[in-house]
Amino acid sequence: xxxxxxxxxxxxxxxxxxxxxxxxxxxxxxxxGMGEQDVYEHLRALAARNTSVEDELSFLGAGMYDHYxxxxxxxxxxxxxxxxxxxxxxxEISQGGLQVMFEYQTAISELTALxxxxxxxxxxxxxxxxxxxxxxxxxxxxxxxxxxxxxxxSLQTLRTNAHGFGAExxxxxxxxxxxxxxxxxxxxDGQTSAAIFAQPNFYGAVEDAAALSAAAKSAGEGRGPVVIxxxxxxxxxILAPPGECGVDVAVGEGQPLxxxxxxxxxxxxxxxxxxxxxxxxPGRIAGETVDVDGRRGFVLTLQTREQHIRREKAxxxxxxxxxxxxxxxxxxxxxxxxxxxxxxxxxxxxxxHYARERLSALDGVEKFHEQPVVREFxxxxxxxxxxxxxxxxxxxxxxxxxxxxxxxxxxxxGGLLVAITERRTRADIDRLLEVLGAAxxxxxxxxxxxxxxxxxxx
Amino acid sequence: MSPIDxxxxxxxxxIESHHPHASxxxxxxxxxxxxxxxxxxxxxxxxxxxxxxPDPEVPFVDVSELLPERFRRSEPPRLPEVSxxxxxxxxxxxxxxxxxxxxxxxxxxxxxxxxxxxxHERVAALPGHARxxxxxxxxxxxxxxxxxxxxxxxxxEVSGLPHVSLQPSAGSHGELAGVLLTxxxxxxxxxxxxxxxxxxxAHGTNPATVTMAGFEVVKLATNADGGVDIEDLRAKADxxxxxxxxxxxxxxxxxxPNIAEIAxxxxxxxxxxxxxxxxxxxxxxxxxxxxxxxxIVHFNLHxxxxxxxxxxxxxxxxxxVSDRIAPYLPVPVVTRGDDGxxxxxxxxxxxxxxxxxxxxxxxxxxxxxxxxxxxxxxxLKDASEAAVLNAxxxxxxxxxxxxxxxxxxxxxxxxxxxxVLSGGPMKRDLQIKTLDLAKRLLDFGxxxxxxxxxxxxxxxxxxxxxxxxxxxxxxxFADAIAAILREAAEDPEIARGAPYSTPxxxxxxxxxxxxxxxxxxxV
Numbered sequence: 001x002x003x004x005x006x007x008x009x010x011x012x013x014x015x016x017x018x019x020x021x022x023x024x025x026x027x028x029x030x031x032x033g034m035g036e037q038d039v040y041e042h043l044r045a046l047a048a049r050n051t052s053v054e055d056e057l058s059f060l061g062a063g064m065y066d067h068y069x070x071x072x073x074x075x076x077x078x079x080x081x082x083x084x085x086x087x088x089x090x091x092e093i094s095q096g097g098l099q100v101m102f103e104y105q106t107a108i109s110e111l112t113a114l115x116x117x118x119x120x121x122x123x124x125x126x127x128x129x130x131x132x133x134x135x136x137x138x139x140x141x142x143x144x145x146x147x148x149x150x151x152x153x154s155l156q157t158l159r160t161n162a163h164g165f166g167a168e169x170x171x172x173x174x175x176x177x178x179x180x181x182x183x184x185x186x187x188x189d190g191q192t193s194a195a196i197f198a199q200p201n202f203y204g205a206v207e208d209a210a211a212l213s214a215a216a217k218s219a220g221e222g223r224g225p226v227v228i229x230x231x232x233x234x235x236x237x238i239l240a241p242p243g244e245c246g247v248d249v250a251v252g253e254g255q256p257l258x259x260x261x262x263x264x265x266x267x268x269x270x271x272x273x274x275x276x277x278x279x280x281x282p283g284r285i286a287g288e289t290v291d292v293d294g295r296r297g298f299v300l301t302l303q304t305r306e307q308h309i310r311r312e313k314a315x316x317x318x319x320x321x322x323x324x325x326x327x328x329x330x331x332x333x334x335x336x337x338x339x340x341x342x343x344x345x346x347x348x349x350x351x352x353h354y355a356r357e358r359l360s361a362l363d364g365v366e367k368f369h370e371q372p373v374v375r376e377f378x379x380x381x382x383x384x385x386x387x388x389x390x391x392x393x394x395x396x397x398x399x400x401x402x403x404x405x406x407x408x409x410x411x412x413x414g415g416l417l418v419a420i421t422e423r424r425t426r427a428d429i430d431r432l433l434e435v436l437g438a439a440x441x442x443x444x445x446x447x448x449x450x451x452x453x454x455x456x457x458x
Numbered sequence: 459m460s461p462i463d464x465x466x467x468x469x470x471x472x473i474e475s476h477h478p479h480a481s482x483x484x485x486x487x488x489x490x491x492x493x494x495x496x497x498x499x500x501x502x503x504x505x506x507x508x509x510x511x512p513d514p515e516v517p518f519v520d521v522s523e524l525l526p527e528r529f530r531r532s533e534p535p536r537l538p539e540v541s542x543x544x545x546x547x548x549x550x551x552x553x554x555x556x557x558x559x560x561x562x563x564x565x566x567x568x569x570x571x572x573x574x575x576x577x578h579e580r581v582a583a584l585p586g587h588a589r590x591x592x593x594x595x596x597x598x599x600x601x602x603x604x605x606x607x608x609x610x611x612x613x614x615e616v617s618g619l620p621h622v623s624l625q626p627s628a629g630s631h632g633e634l635a636g637v638l639l640t641x642x643x644x645x646x647x648x649x650x651x652x653x654x655x656x657x658x659x660a661h662g663t664n665p666a667t668v669t670m671a672g673f674e675v676v677k678l679a680t681n682a683d684g685g686v687d688i689e690d691l692r693a694k695a696d697x698x699x700x701x702x703x704x705x706x707x708x709x710x711x712x713x714x715p716n717i718a719e720i721a722x723x724x725x726x727x728x729x730x731x732x733x734x735x736x737x738x739x740x741x742x743x744x745x746x747x748x749x750x751x752x753x754i755v756h757f758n759l760h761x762x763x764x765x766x767x768x769x770x771x772x773x774x775x776x777x778x779v780s781d782r783i784a785p786y787l788p789v790p791v792v793t794r795g796d797d798g799x800x801x802x803x804x805x806x807x808x809x810x811x812x813x814x815x816x817x818x819x820x821x822x823x824x825x826x827x828x829x830x831x832x833x834x835x836x837x838l839k840d841a842s843e844a845a846v847l848n849a850x851x852x853x854x855x856x857x858x859x860x861x862x863x864x865x866x867x868x869x870x871x872x873x874x875x876x877x878v879l880s881g882g883p884m885k886r887d888l889q890i891k892t893l894d895l896a897k898r899l900l901d902f903g904x905x906x907x908x909x910x911x912x913x914x915x916x917x918x919x920x921x922x923x924x925x926x927x928x929x930x931x932x933x934x935f936a937d938a939i940a941a942i943l944r945e946a947a948e949d950p951e952i953a954r955g956a957p958y959s960t961p962x963x964x965x966x967x968x969x970x971x972x973x974x975x976x977x978x979x980x981v
Contacts, residue, residue, distance in 0.1 A: 001847060001929060002847075004851055004855065005847075005851055005854045005872075007850075007872075010846070013846055013872055014744060016872055017715070018713050018741075018744065019715050019717070021718055022717060022718060022750045024618075024744060024745060024746055024749065027835050027836055027839065028615055028616060028742075028743045028836070028839065029615055029835065030612055030615055030830065030834055030835035030838070031834055031835070032834040033831070033834030034831055034832060035832075036577050036832070039581070039828050039831050040577060040580065040581060042831060043584065043587075043827075043828055044584060046601035046604060048586055049601030050587070050594070050598065050599050050600070050601040051594060051599070052586050052587075052588075052589040052590045052591075052594075053589045053590075053591060054585045054589055058591060060593050063592075063815055064591065064815075064816070066589070066591070070508075072508075072542060072545060072546055074583075075546075076546075076549050076550075076553070078579060079550070079553050080558050081558045081561075082553055082556065082768065082769060083579075084558040084559035084560045084766050084767065085556055085557060085558040085564075085767065086559075086564065086566055086571060087769065089566070090557070090896070090905065090906060091962070091967075092897065092900055092957050092960040092962055092963060092965070093961070094555075094557065095495065095552070095556070096552040096553045096554065096555040096556035097556050097770065099495060099497065099552050099555070100549075100769075102497065102976070102978070103497050103498050103978070105976050106499055106978040106980070107535075110535040110536050110537060110980065111535045111537075113535075116976060117976070117977070120770075120771070122627035122631060122814060123814055123815055124815055125815040126627065126631070126814040126815075151815070153812060153814070153815040154815070156811050157814055159811055160638065160788070160811035160812055160813060161670075163641075163811075164637070164638050164641060165671070166672050206529050208528075208529070236531070237535065238521070238530060238531055239525075239529060239530065239531060240528070240531050240532075241531060241535070244532075260589060260821075261588065261589055261590060261592065262587070262588055262590070262819075262821035263590040263591070263592050263594075263599065263602050263816070263820035263821075264592030264816025264818065265814075265815075265816060265817075265819035265821065265822075266774070266819040266821050268771075268772075278974065278976075285974075285976055286976065287971070287974050287975055287976050288970065289966045289967065289969050289970035289975075290965070290966055290969070291962040291963045291964055291965045292963050292966075295494065295495075296495045296962075297961075297965045298495070298965075299965050299967050301967070301970040301971050301974055302971055302974060307661075307665075307666035308911070309662070310662075310666070311662045311665040311675075312665035312666060312669045312675040313669070314665075314669070317630040317633065317666035318630055318631075319628065319630045319662075320628040320629065320630070320760060321628070321770055321771040322772050323769040323771045323772075324771065324772060325768075325772055327768075327769075330498075333537050333538075334508075334538045334540060335542070337507045337509060337537050337538060337540065338536060338537045338538070339505075339534065340508075340509035340511060341534065341535060341537060342534045343509075344511060346514075349524050349525060350514045350516050350524070351515075351516055353524050354516035372524060372525050372526065374525075389595075393595075398591075401593050406593070422511075425512075425515060426515035429516075
């Protein structure tokens with residue numbers, strides 16, 4: 001090979017191209033390589049130091065959920081034909097991947113009742129930021145109004161991005177667990193490019209999506225803002241879809257649809273919108289066409305939106321997205337099917353209701369709000385949440401997410417967010433009831449003297 | 459009535475008759491790949507299903523009591539109604555209409571399609587990784603945080619920059635992080651800068667990112683050797699420039715020998731230097747962006763560090779930065795205490811904030827970490843050396859008589875991990891375009907190189923073979939190119955009509971964009 005190239009050594013190829021001053025000149029200070037078996041054992045040992053949802057009874061949620069992933073998804077995702085290609089730049093040999101994208105788009109459009117969907121973006125919170133950017137491109141407004149019910153990660157991600165693209169983010173408080181309708185309408189003005197809420201919101205409450213959309217549209221003096229909802233796709237079998245609630249753009253975290261937890265990713269972000277946004281959408285879109293013989297086929301389409309064609313005038317910089325995770329999403333929705341997604345939604349509703357009523361009847365535990373919920377709900381503990389969670393952990397139970405630890409809001413003190421999936425049986429919920437009840441009682445008892453001392457000292 | 463949908467299985471004999479190598483005789487049934495496309499929404503029957511819903515086990519309460527009517531969906535979404543065997547047949551069937559890296563050579567320039575070891579899939583699927591909730595308490599996710607810490611350390615060493623954030627979701631997301639970091643850096647110094655420089659050879663994500671981060675793009679010219687035009691840089695580098703985004707080796711596959719001078723000019727006006735890591739596979743263990751003077755680097759774990767690309771993701775785009783950029787890194791940041799315990803830190807006053815939910819694409823971290831531990835420091839260097847050797851060997855093979863006069867190298871003599879040929883002479887002398895050559899390669903069982911990029915090369919073909927290909931594969935590819943050119947000299951129509959052997963032939967992309975059909979029509 002060296003003779004064909006006309007050099008004496010591989011080193012010579014580098015010597016002739018890279019100036020000596022910027023060459024490393026030493027080996028990388030990294031551990032030596034290992035054989036496959038040793039690498040496996042090392043990664044297994046690291047895995048063993050994590051407490052997964054298989055190792056405890058977990059009620060963690062707040063954006064990612066322990067739903068059952070059917071075996072056929074593992075099998076399909078591991079297939080070389082789906083796992084190892086690049087983005088389908090050559091459609092003649094990429095019909096499988098392109099058709100998956102087309103089917104995915106169809107499923108997301110159906111689920112959201114919005115006519116156009118892209119083929120996925122990175123994940124939930126960055127999808128919210130991408131929608132905010134699209135709204136600014138659409139109408140030029142410099143103000144984005146968001147409900148405080150939006151997931152804190154979404155809100156923070158939006159702020160990071162909006163600081164770059166030049167928009168002010170204004171937060172609207174909650175009242176009784178849902179977006180305050182008066183504050184919402186008042187916050188939206190003629191310069192508002194987007195109005196964003198979550199359905200259900202971060203505290204599990206079902207928002208009046210139709211009322212929020214209508215209020216936003218009529219508040220914006222003339223052209224209203226783009227109304228954006230962050231939705232949880234697994235609730236859309238039973239909750240009114242965003243497209244029927246006046247929402248313009250629906251975004252969301254796709255993980256609940258057939259994707260594993262993976263400590264937070266990779267999953268996928270869904271992004272669907274009304275027709276008028278089609279040519280401003282970020283990300284890949286697969287479209288149907290025919291080949292020279294009239295045979296049905298699929299291609300990446302509307303690429304004049306995209307960075308590789310439009311460069312600085314592109315509607316987004318996104319290139320690699322989450323095709324394999326979106327495949328899991330559409331296979332999962334197919335596996336659930338038309339009736340299954342409703343049945344699953346009703347199951348979650350029933351079990352969450354059972355858990356919420358029982359848990360809020362415990363001493364020192366109350367509902368965070370009285371709004372309807374689907375599969376996740378906030379409680380307020382009359383005890384230090386971190387301490388209660390530690391007590392529960394000793395019993396092998398993870399009772400849920402410490403809300404204040406995620407939101408950082410003072411008013412969320414005492415908040416515990418409990419997620420119920422179909423994997424948590426009635427017996428599991430009853431176990432949570434027992435362990436959480438005992439932990440709250442013990443924690444209140446343990447801290448009671450301290451509080452008395454504090455009172456005396458005062 | 460036939461048990462099989464005849465429309466579904468209808469073969470199009472036109473393809474057989476167009477195929478220059480078509481063998482006589484007609485198969486009783488078309489192979490799977492040739493069947494007419496039918497989506498999952500066109501299959502199944504009402505009532506069919508795969509999912510069996512668990513028993514709710516809790517006392518029955520009517521849905522209307524739990525969820526007021528006005529919040530409820532009135533009609534179920536029209537998802538498919540199919541059985542599990544139908545789902546498996548459908549998706550396995552359409553998978554066979556995909557070309558993939560495990561099936562053949564994939565020399566897609568700037569994409570680094572190297573082998574994806576299956577060990578990585580196995581370790582990523584271990585429940586301790588795959589079923590770990592992202593909000594698990596750090597003290598009960600020590601293995602995951604240690605893995606992230608170790609990966610950060612390895613990326614820091616490879617890049618020569620001390621601080622790493624794994625959070626960005628892909629290369630373009632890492633670029634956005636980098637430009638937002640640059641903004642924060644200047645703002646913290648009380649400076650307002652409006653412009654970001656990008657060479658005309660840059661990946662499209664660079665200028666697109668600049669716009670998204672609220673800056674104006676200023677293009678830099680390329681000199682006769684394929685590097686940054688230093689005079690143009692001097693003319694444009696002023697105190698309104700926030701950053702220069704550069705790929706080195708660049709998209710022509712050339713290492714810019716003036717990099718030290720470029721860094722000096724950029725730093726001289728107080729701007730930052732950003733390294734697009736798409737081409738890092740050329741220089742691992744050989745030359746480090748930090749030592750070249752770069753302030754911010756993004757990595758593509760789905761390129762250099764062999765996260766499988768999945769047909770368009772997932773990827774992962776960690777960033778490494780210099781000391782002066784470190785205060786602005788996104789949160790959370792992985793920390794290690796004096797006692798060796800790992801934690802996540804959220805409270806950092808100067809941070810740009812979050813770029814996404816949770817900590818990043820951890821599943822990709824597991825795979826890339828396994829890769830780095832498999833190869834070790836010397837192995838990473840070997841990988842880059844072999845990648846550069848392979849690229850130069852393939853380039854040498856394509857300099858042979860009968861090829862080089864039609865597909866000359868656009869710039870330089872040698873290359874790094876990839877090279878760019880110009881199809882201009884081929885188009886002029888053989889009457890076939892780069893697109894035709896690419897489509898004809900499909901009939902030879904190869905994925906074509908990246909085509910029509912970079913934009914400044916006429917009829918560009920950008921070839922990146924990677925280190926995991928054998929000499930035999932490279933020879934076969936070079937022979938295929940030569941064969942196609944010989945064939946074109948005799949009859950250019952063959953290449954112009956290609957491909958012939960693929961599941962579909964050339965598709966009407968203009969019609970697809972003009973009248974977009976982006977979802978199945980449901981009834």
